[in-house]
Amino acid sequence: MPVEVKGEQDVRSFVRTLVKEQGSEKAELIPILHQINHEMGYISDEAIQELSERMQIPASHIFSVATFYRMLSTEPRGRHVIQFCESAPCHVAGGRQVWQSLQKELGLTNGETSADEKWTLITTSCLGVCGIGPVVIVDHDIYGNVTPDQVPTLLKNYD
Ligand code: FES
Numbered sequence: 001m002p003v004e005v006k007g008e009q010d011v012r013s014f015v016r017t018l019v020k021e022q023g024s025e026k027a028e029l030i031p032i033l034h035q036i037n038h039e040m041g042y043i044s045d046e047a048i049q050e051l052s053e054r055m056q057i058p059a060s061h062i063f064s065v066a067t068f069y070r071m072l073s074t075e076p077r078g079r080h081v082i083q084f085c086e087s088a089p090c091h092v093a094g095g096r097q098v099w100q101s102l103q104k105e106l107g108l109t110n111g112e113t114s115a116d117e118k119w120t121l122i123t124t125s126c127l128g129v130c131g132i133g134p135v136v137i138v139d140h141d142i143y144g145n146v147t148p149d150q151v152p153t154l155l156k157n158y159d
Pocket residue numbers: 085086087088089090091125126127128129130131133135
């Protein structure tokens with residue numbers, strides 16, 4: 001569950017604490033970005049600015065790293081993030097129909113967040129569990145062998 005970090009000053013002091021704890025070596029950038037994303041739900045502009053100042057790394061570079069990894073986001077996400085595996089083994093196991101069902105149930109497409117901020121839907125490449133494809137991950141819960149008609153019930157598990 002993301003922590004509540006409100007306001008620019010809170011975000012900046014949160015980032016300063018992380019850099020102090022983990023160090024400002026360039027190799028720490030990705031672990032720190034993951035931690036910010038995990039705790040805040042996304043990586044805000046303020047967080048990028050503060051990281052840039054503390055780690056002496058251009059903000060443009062931090063932004064490109066943050067947008068490269070699908071698990072990181074520079075936009076606020078919903079309370080629950082649904083990752084759908086779009087790689088070939090899941091696709092041939094029926095993934096396309098599951099993807100259609102997810103989009104229909106949620107009224108969202110790839111990368112979108114619902115108006116009530118409950119859901120964010122994203123696609124991802126192979127999650128390493130192809131033997132149980134199609135695979136859907138909601139937050140940290142992995143669902144395998146998902147069928148289109150299971151999607152509504154699966155979504156009901158989340159408040
Ligand atoms: S292809 Fe979907 S988990 Fe590997």
